[in-house]
Amino acid sequence: MPKQQLLDPVEIRKPQMLEIAPIPVNQYNKSIEEEKENFSKNDFVRIFRDMVIIREFETMLNLIKTTGEYLGYPYNHPGPAHLSIGQEASAVGMAYLLDSDDYIFGSHRSHGEILAKGLSSIHKMNDKELMEVMEEYFGGEILRIVQKDFKGDTKSLAQRFLIYGTLAEIFARETGINKGLGGSMHAFFTPFGIYPNNAIVGGSGDISVGAALYKKVNRKPGIVVANIGDASLGCGPVWEGMVFATMDQFHTLWEDDMKGGLPIIFNIMNNQYGMGGQTSGETMGYNIAARVGAALNSDNMHAERVDGYNPLAVIDAYRRKMEIIQQKRGPVFLDVLTYRFSGHSPSDASSYRSKEEVESWQKIDSIVTYGEELMNAELASRTDLNKIKKDAENLVLWATKLSTDDSVSPRMDLVKSNELIGEMMFSNGSVDKMEDRTPEVNHPMEENSRVKQISKKERYAFDADGKPFSALKQYQYRDGLFEAMVDRFYKDPTLIAYGEENRDWGGAFAVYRGLTEALPYHRLFNSPISEGAIIGTAIGYGMCGGRVVPEIMYCDFLGRSGDEVFNQLPKWQAMSGNIIKMPVVVRVSVGSKYGAQHSQDWSSLVAHIPGIKVVFPATPYDAKGLLNAALQGTDPVIFFESQRIYGIGEEFQKGGVPEEYYEIPLGEPDIKREGSDLTILSIGATLYKAREAADILQSKYGISVELIDARTLVPFNYEPVIESVKKTGRILLTSDANERGSYLKDLAQNITELCFDDLDAPPVVVGSRNWIIPAHELEDFYFPQAEWVLDAVHEKIVPLKGHKVTNDFSDEKKIWRAARGI
């Protein structure tokens, strides 16, 4: 408990000088002779071979992109190819010591890393393991292609598998390692420990930390390497990832064998340019990127700059840094200095650098230099090296021809099966636990104070006479969430939860109260105020195979995790060709009372993004059932909650909230009250305003309202709503999201289409105003009120006798407001 860690003013306020330990820069200075104790002759040559294969592979892509042919073989590739010609020594050096238990994450410029890591893993795996991987991957589909007419050994076969699979992926073929859905910037192959590359600069900066967290929490072997560029050091998620990775609590608060740092190396592939921006000299101020390590913790993150033009220097650094990680002293920050000859992309005219500069680096081309050293040390002859080059050329030409042959390597047939990609968007699994072992908990569930307290509560809000129990006696919305969480913590050993104030505070809104006592630190902890990293690390944790519940304290903070929520979380299941699962349930609390930056309902924003499920329960019964279902699933879910109703009891479900486990399937709207004259479909806490309106419509105007709670935005089953509208002929939709672009509009449009002939009035949306959210005292002018619903019914659906409107829902007003953007 941080309570034990006193912040002693006497100590803290003492004058002192902050000492920063020196950071080594290019200190490697060993000769080949000296390295002979570390490498066999074959090892030395293998390093050369791997560099050459990468060079040939990328040269081929460069020629295809710029001249439309490779060795006389024509092909047009319209997609991206961000090449790293010149950086081969860095890639091979990075991957050399890693095996398939070690995971690398990459960037948009990672072909070299994929091949280097793949070749390294192949070298370390035995034939049986390799055959198993190839036979099991997509049912042996790729293997069958590369095996045809091949007589060589298993390792060579695996190399063909790697080269062909990667190239077919780049060329968007269904036979690629991700079915062509990842492509150049997102290719990966998990059986060789190659995790997603990322087309968003710095995208791997926090995801990789989550992978390291997964390894640590679940005691998995291996380390994680985040291959990110020097320019990504300007990205928030990278800094957030590093802050998360260097949290003191790993050393100070985590218990027993969990004590110690994360097994991760931030490997900065420092080619000195971010597209055309010169990082050292123009766009950044660090001078030497390794300096950054000094900002993060008192170990300087063991930062060091190494010569990325010398594979042996990089390997040497890895040997030392992996030792540090073994000692649980991670994370590590490596500044691997290199240079790319090729442009950022084929459209790069190199307007930002001089010819002389490029030539000066080409003069010390790592492949040429290293080859000469091998010859000088008599480790290889020129003939040997030329043969290696020729073999690489043959291999790459073979792969190029095969991967561009439509009869062997077709694209996904969307004509034949138009839903193929659609079917990959979600894995729709139902899994009790992601791994079968005993979950680590501090005491039996029934001994938990919160569990005991809840057991005494009234699980239905009203007594036999229909009178409500006192608020404290009622089983609350937050209790429903707690029960789902605690159940899963005792069921799934991989489940962890974190976010701001998740532990000692019990969650900012007391959902987790009681869990602190039940769980060790490594399963429930406080994160830094880094929403990007909160979601980003969860993505890494989830894609490695763990279940995780990151929390965003206020929906408004979701913007801070924009890239993670919009670009990362929703994409990886489909972009992996369904290899990866993403059991990540993001709890997001929609605020109130605190004004413009603490009260927004952004459910519509996330519902717009394909690939995430979006849930927003409004009752304790639904909160528990839907969270259970979300936690049982294998898909990313954004689980919205509302601070208006954390304390509300179950007012709809007559039997009360069941004590036992149950799931409410995602996607099913629920008729909360039956009616015949008007349907009101609500999202979230607005259900209660809608109910208030329904009561008035019934008592004052004799209009019987059917009240439907959407409960889930994505997926959404329209059928109950259609049924209802067929009956009532009228529908009003309402939620706390501001009206413009609200998900309600999408629902309304679809309902218009689906029920057109049954409608007696257009579906009417009553959302919040397109304003900033004002102070609590003025909130009733911003959020939909029961009176607004009556006004809208009166003006747009069916005039109510004697009703006087207080809000103008007329067409004229609508046009007037729209013209002003409000």
Place this chain on the structure above:
Amino acid sequence: MATSVILPKQGQSVENCIITEWYKKKGDRVVKGDLLFAYETDKSSFEEESQFEGILLEIFFDEGDEVPVLSEVAVIGEEGEKIEAQKQVEKTGADAPAENSQNTLTENGSVGIETLAETTVVTAAVNGNLKLKISPRARKMAELKGITLDDLPGTGPNGRIIVRDIDAVAEGTIQAAPVAQTLTTGEFEDKPLSNLRKLVAKAMHASLQNSAQLTHHLGADARSILSLRKKVKKQQEAGKAGNITLNDMICFAVIKALKSKPEANVHFIGESIRIFRKVHLGIAVDTDRGLMVPVLRNADDLSLAGLSDQIAQLASACRAGNIAPDLLQPDAATFTVSNLGNYGVEMFTPVINLPQAAILGVNTILERPARMEDGTFGFVPFLGLSLTYDHRALDGGPATVFLAEIKKEIEQFNHEIINQ
């Protein structure tokens, strides 16, 4: 597995039918060929036989219910079978599973397309007044209940007619047409138009509004066909021939005239004139339900006896109310004959069934003084012929030539024809 009984679609334009009688009730055992129920369109009645054997597990519509065609109306299956999954709400066209369907349409695709095309047409017709403010649901209800929308006050937002307005008319709380309110009750009875009346009204009104009609009158010497008629009657009495009526003979003459003067055997379709190679003859038939004009397709292929027989069949089908609706479409016929001679009408101006370009009215036979072959004066029976034609399609000259051709065919009627 339980099987659905589907209400068949009788003809392209039929959307709904009324189930008039259930011959079986829920729980009855039925065998193939048992009559299940009777139903009618606005023009015809039909009976549906069971094509399955089993227990009538469920009946979804009662007698008197108006049911969309291709709806599932009942389920036949085995005792105790679950029927939930069978109930499909108003599935039509391509969606209706062929194997469950009792109707004879097997090509799902084409049915779907027909349904689609037809829906468009129907909507356009009902929507006639596109500026009318009415909710889709209210429009549909008004259609089902046969409520006229013109002048109906809307009480919805901005004067939109909404469901409660239709309900009010249906319940009699308000009158659809305000004019009616000024008249004293007891002096009259407001009888809602039958569907057939509505169709006739609409078609005739449209015809007069949308075309350039005028009528030529001409008398034909009827001595020849009258003597033939006598001959036929004798043969009929002797059991040697069917009952070939004067009308049959006139129609026969008309068909021949149409063959030699095809400019009258046409449809006027806006930008072009469609000249038919075959004669599809429309024959006006008076029935209890109102005027019907069934078509005799390929009438030019028939002998006189065949023609007579077919006309008789058509007329009785109309009167019995089980004529196939497709045969009543105005565009099914290429030319129409309307005979009011029986009623003693001496001259009239028949109204064209658009898109046809002409119609022949047949009047009564009048004795007219005429110079006989021997130079004396005597009375000769003349058959009055009134040809209404659409001047857009046909000029006066050709129209007169055509009418004269009919006259010629009647006057020179070949007696041998009855033996053919």
